[in-house]
Amino acid sequence: MAKVRTTDIIEKFNLELISGEEGIHRPITTSDISRPGLEIAGYFNYYPAERIQLLGKTELSFLEKLSKEEREVRMDKLCTDITPGICISRDLEVPDELKLAAEKYSVPLMRSSLKTTRFSSRLTNFLESKLAPTTAVHGVLVDIYGVGVMIIGKSGVGKSETALELVKRGHRLVADDCVEIRQEDTDTLIGGSPELIEHLLEIRGLGIINVMTLFGAGAVRSYKRITLVINLEIWDKTKHYDRLGLEEETMRIIDTDIPKLTVPVRPGRNLAVIIEVAAMNFRLKRMGVNAAEQFQERLSGAISSAEQDDNEEL
Structure with a gap:
């Protein structure tokens, strides 16, 4: 049609x-x-x-x-x-x-x-x-400090609860459960919510809540460009997780590759704070400040200095 x-x-x-x-x-x-x-x-x-x-x-x-x-x-x-x-x-x-x-x-x-x-x-x-080409992804889209963060993961992992905490911290909900995505340019993906569930959030145990009614018009927005994907998965002790932030993973949506981070979920981890910091760190990287690369340079410099001192002693 x-x-x-x-x-x-x-x-x-x-x-x-x-x-x-x-x-x-x-x-x-x-x-x-x-x-x-x-x-x-x-x-x-x-x-x-x-x-x-x-x-x-x-x-x-x-x-x-x-x-x-x-x-x-x-x-x-x-x-x-x-x-x-x-x-x-x-x-x-x-x-x-x-x-x-x-x-x-x-x-x-x-x-x-x-x-x-x-x-x-x-x-x-x-x-x-x-x-524009369109698709739909199961997940949650939140505007965090101007960064469009799409949170994905298996059902029940805590995506909506994390989004609720982010909204309480002053960020804005775009879509919950189903994110409708259209590709407006070769590298531009715009996410929004289906009209039927716009501004709504499903919390297990509470049911459907209206974010705009509870938190005001400033807590929601209709659409947002997606620039970062965060994948929530249950902690697997046999799996290796990136601890420095040097590994760069992407997720392909339609014809566009979006940076993707995998965050393991386990009791005691404050996912909202982690995702909030991930968005701020992503902004810093786009401004040319990469903490992981700076640490690696310091480490390489320290190793080089130590090797030079050893050679001088010999």
Whole structure:
């Protein structure tokens, strides 16, 4: 099923529908927008008919220089069975030949008061957001000091309880149980909550609680970029855990690799504080301060100095 149809952009940008009303439910399959200048000049060899077509002052002023017969032929070719719509910017006058062709082939012909470049930018951003690749991950997403931390782990390991403690410490809940993720760019993952469970948190023994009602509007947010994944797992004494922080593990979500930390869970460990510090340490690393690397350099320096002293004694 198509995520976006022409009627969605008509409602979103309050566009005036001039003709081609029968086609307003056509699917939009790409966020790319075409300004068909070459096509209006007569070159249709590589016409991207599946895109929204945007006509501005340049294209329409060129159309005026063509004969009536040329305009009819080229407007007919511009309107195809797969064209989701044609937009006119700046509230410009629409040529009669385009109106007739749009009505004939049921291609929605719309008009906006915005300037061409501004409308193109806003429409592209809207379509990229709606058509971005999406997935869902079982976990909790929390905004900690501006870092989007997604907490994952097996059911019952304590993800929601940890999120509740983080909210009490002043951080903001984005999603619990199910994190809906969309990839807006090659390295940008945006996480949010399904509408049905937005602002809700499930705590075993208590049931469903509304975080916004209990802690206020400042304790929640609708979406957040995911920059760190923390995997909670039951402590396994046979497993080796990173104690220096030099090992770098990642988790692949859609087409993006996100830094991942594995935190073992055992009685007495304050997970909320550990995750809070992990988020702060992650921010420091992005600013160029890596405590583990600094320790390793100090250790290497101390070992080198000791070896030099031994050589001098010999």
